[in-house]
Amino acid sequence: MTDITKESVLPPRSLLSQSTAQVFYRLLAALLICAALAVLSDSFLSLGNILNVLRQASLTFFIASGLTLVVLTAGLDLSVGANVALSACLAGTVIHQTGSPTLGIVTGLLAGGTVGFLNGFMVTALRIPSFIATYGMLWVLNGVTYWYMAGETIHGFPAGFRQIGSGYFLGLPIPVYLLLVFLAIGTLFAQRTTWGQEIYAIGANPVAARLSGIPVARRLLLVYTVSGTMAGLASIIFLSRLNSAEADIGESLTLPAIAAVLIGGTSLFGGVGTVFGTFIGALILTLVLNGMNLLSISANWQPLVTGIIVIIAVWLDMKTRRPTQ
Amino acid sequence: MSAAPPTAASSPAPLLELRGISKTFPGVKALDDVSFAIYPGEVHMLLGENGAGKSSLMKILCGATSADAGEFYFKGDKVAIASTADAQKLGIAVIFQEFSLVPFLDIAQNIYLGREPKGSFPGTIDRRRILADAKRVLDSIGFDIDPSVIVDTLGVAQQQMVEIAKAISQNARILVMDEPTAALSDREAELLFALIGRLKADGVAIVYISHRMAEVFALGDRITVLRDGRRIDDLRPADVTPDQLVRMMVGRNIDMTYPRHFAEAPGELLLQVKGLSSTTGISDINIEVRRGEIVGLCGLVGSGRTEVARAIFGADPVAEGEIVFDGRPISGEPDIAARRGIALIPESRKSEGLALLRSVGDNLVVSALKKLFPSGLYDPRGAQRTADGLIRQLRIATPTARQTVGLLSGGNQQKVVIGKWLAAGAKLFIFDEPTRGIDVGAKSEIFALIDRLVAEGAAALMISSEQIEICHVCDRAYVMRDGRIAGHLSRSELTEENIVRLGMHDE
Amino acid sequence: MSDTAVVSPIRSLQRIPGVAIVLVLLIALFGAVAPGFLSAANLSNVLVQSTILTMLALPMTLIIMTEGLDLSMGAVLTLTSLCVAIVSLATKSMLLGFGAAVLVGAAFGTVNGWLVAIVGIPPFVATLATLGMAQGLSLIVSDGQSVVGIPHSVRDIYSANLLGIPVPVIMGLATYGVFHGLLYHTRFGTYIFALGGNREALRYAGLSPTRLLIAVYAIGGTMAGIAGLLMTARMNSGHPTAGLGLEFDAIAAVAVGGTSFERGNGWLLGTVLGVIAVGVLRNGLNLVSLPSSVQVASVGALVIVAMFLDGLRSRS
């Protein structure tokens, strides 16, 4: 099963932090898109728009950052979007009924984390492949959410709560601060903790990881729970930005989040990738949509253009990675 | 060995000649101006340390890898071997060190992959013929199995036999075998040797790579020694002694008797296995290991040694019985065993021992993360230091600790698997075929290392199919048969004959 | 011969996937509680409704066996379905529409194969991108509108009977027959096992994994083209969202049917059973009229339970 020709194409997984070249080329791709947009649209380079892009990217990033860990273990979580929807609806209800944003936030994170834990349980204890387990979970969550919401929306939250998603601090949107914080936490966790290292090892070869004395099941449970909790966090941001919750909000979130992880260079086969790459992936996706809105390009073209950008980004990345060996 | 081996003088036209082959991988000069000639009807042994470039040379010979420089001559004519198809046309077949089998096809389909007999409709396969042909080939190598069995259900040894059948079926004029006996038991190895004798008589040229000295002298008509990618010499077995050969391979003297510092009195009890049975087919296993001891676990392939090792380590569920380690009972997953101080060096390094796409360094520290970084904060530089230390200690041939471990030679990969448990500081080392595919120099280094570990108060349980190794290094040994302990041999009783007698099926 | 005796019962045991058990249970359950479930008309409904998905899930099985994935299938089906509608509307010829759909499908499949095999982009990413492209093209060629007024010859394909059997069911059976023959009885099928199981072995055998991989993805695209004809016939129109998300249904059916995502182990009949199990569940729930949210959740539960049973089997 070894494929030496394939292997020799890949760079050695470094012992130090992940190869800087890889991150560099990704940044370059993002910057190229920025440059193109700056030429095409006057308003692109305004501070307002840049903050705007960062804020929009943050929502995708929150979901995608937890997902990155899952993908690092060679798993996938297709239920993140549905998880965001259910968590938002539950958190929204709690805020409405208790009037306490704190309780609502706790509910959202707990709900998200619980769903993640259940995913982890199915993957570890029941040994269902993650792709399928979370696909099943996606339907179960949708069913529960539809039943719970019964076609209603929950809307109108306290102004203080709304600040989380739409407020500013020192001229920067609050989600941007959160984005930076979680980018740092995610990167440190993955690169600078033994748990992070173990996660890479599990993704690279789960059998060998188990026989190396890594508690594989516990780490996988952790990873799925973290991914779920990050979906819970995203649901809070979502709730406070949109000031409302409804059953179908998650539908359009999952594929962009997965795309962000993959454009960011994390391999679906596990063991390779970074949280920072995922951030760039989210940024690239957001830039494309932002550009199309700024240039008033018909929405019919959006999926096509996004698809082409994904190909180009991944292809460029592969091309530029080869010589770094 | 009855036919007189042809020499360069007596048959001036070699079947195939390689001249000036060089090959560089990033950071490694794998082959440097190597020339190599193969004559019909001879067994040509290729020797060298791990990483000397043997497999690389063979991959070039069969067109799987391209050389940077060099020429090929077939029966005196210059030819190009740019692909495996070219090589096949010249009648070159290979038994690879790494299996080239497809798990979910049956044996017959694997043997004839790419050469399927055509069925009546275009594109279809003549099922009856492929089975009949495969059966004939399997019979010819003395492997009695139904060719419609799915390969994935076979054990390592059986897969190796299929690999051999696949090469034989090509009616090759040149047959390359890269460590074919590494996964075989003595019985199967005997079958293979008999087969080699028959092929030789038919004029087939055989290139044979092995780390086992006994095989070199029993089979070889000629020997080529490689060191650091260069050809050192080309000679006949009659002209050298094993010691001389070893010196050529490693460039220094090696003591091949693996000296042990046997302890006068056994240490305290470390591992006690009582009436152990598992779902994988072993039953009523009773084993004791004391500190300072190396205890052998022998038996035929399939006798259940691996299963005992896995059950002790928690990799397979225990159905019955008790395992006491260091005074306290132990049960659960491998992470618990590892935390308590048990290490398992598994049988299959590629699938169970290593994360092939990660670096040598990452693989070396993976079991020791808890010990090296008790705070949970990982320090890449600390890890690097530990890895560098192990690379030096074990003499792992790698450009840096950052090299992808999958790119190392087979033997060096094995050293990485052993190395990771050294860093973890285990008390009991369970070795499952630790020297499979390891060169003589490394073998003695590893045994010296094990000796030192046990002298410092650790203990080892060692599984090996090479009984001579068990006899050399073990304080005593258990012999297994059909999933049970068939007997125990003390130091004085520990001979190859006794192991074989106890391990054989009832006759 | 003792080896065979040890080995084959294990093999056949592993071949009873959880989905077979689930399917039998579902049929028994709905047969008991849902009036009309066991009627011939209803059972033929279930089969007819399952054909389009079967036509995607079978090639998806092959693709998954190569350790690949095709996320673009639903979107490509949408696009080819629009092709059928637009071309047959313009030319008044069902065959031309069908031809165009197959061509477009095959083209997309080939591009997928090219991206995966030659450019070397991981299948998930490559086909996620072509999903976007096919979706975008569907919106662009239709401007987001349904395409109606297509000749009746198209529609008749879906509603016609041959010897009392609905034509879609015949097409589904034929598709299964072709795929079965292809995978288990041809050299190409043998190489599909090798593509996922051990690609290096193919190379050593002097075969080109690249061309084989492209062919596998091209088959996927082509089947999406053929299914596009059925989809258009079913709706008697083309619509830019018709096939959205079908690829995930197909993947779930493949997985539930016992094909593993690793090492090239695939089982075609299991895939068909997976498709039918989901169809039976949906149909049965429609007949017993539980709340729709229950229906949504039970699709997920079915997938999880089938996979769980599968896990139990393979562990024992």
Add this chain to the structure above:
Amino acid sequence: DGETIAVFTKNQTNPFFQTVRVGADNMAKVLNAKVLHYIPTKPDSIPEQLSQIEDVVVKKPSAIVFTPVDYKAMVPGVEKINDAKIPVVNITDRSAGGKFVSFVGADDYSLGLETGRFLLKTLGGKGNVVIIEGVKGSLTNVDRVRGFNDALKENPGAKLLASQPGNYQRLQALQVMENLMQSNAQIDGVLAANDAMAVGAIEALDGANRKAQVIGINGTKEAIDAIKSGKLLASGDYNGFAQGCLGTMMVVRSLRGQPVISEIVLKPTVITKENYQPFDIPLEQRTCPTFEDASKLGAK
């Protein structure tokens, strides 16, 4: 008495269809009939609704109240119902084919036109306006946007800056609005094709500390609340509740041999700060219109 009515709606997520379903339930209770709901598990899925029709035809309910997920693509489904001789009433989106007992719906074009006119009147006939469209190609969206555009044509002083889709989704509308605000320094009015998008646009405006008049369509509870608090200028009443009520009423009446109205197109009402009170009643407490009211509401 005791007829079973199968009610088909497009999805379980959009509040509008919940109002339709509540209306149908409400009316059924009054008429002593039983309602079964059929909703695709994947929102707005054409193949799924087709399958549901096929399954329901086996089950043979007394009658069907039908909202096609796509007005053109569902025609074969309607024909299947017709072939099975089950009486069916079409509500909300007018099917492009098939035989119906009656049609009950709102006039999307007039809703777009009237709400558009109201916004432009409030702006004094001038200013910079953006349109946020719903799902491309959906019947409601095409007509509503046409209405918006015609209202704009009547007011040459107003300028249309952009017309971008938000797919009836709150988040998408919010992001589209955020992006549009970057390239347009001054936006005075927002015409959103539904309330969720209107509210999304308001959130975007709030976030950027900018002000604009926003209108939506549907008259959802959320929109009414926003109108009350002055955030939303107005919403066009799509009146799903009445559609559900009247659709069920017509189909039951036809079963019972009573006269039916073959076409009811509800007159557009623009809900504003002045007239929102009657719309501010929880769904469950509303009562269905009577047969006599029906003709006043918009029989043709």
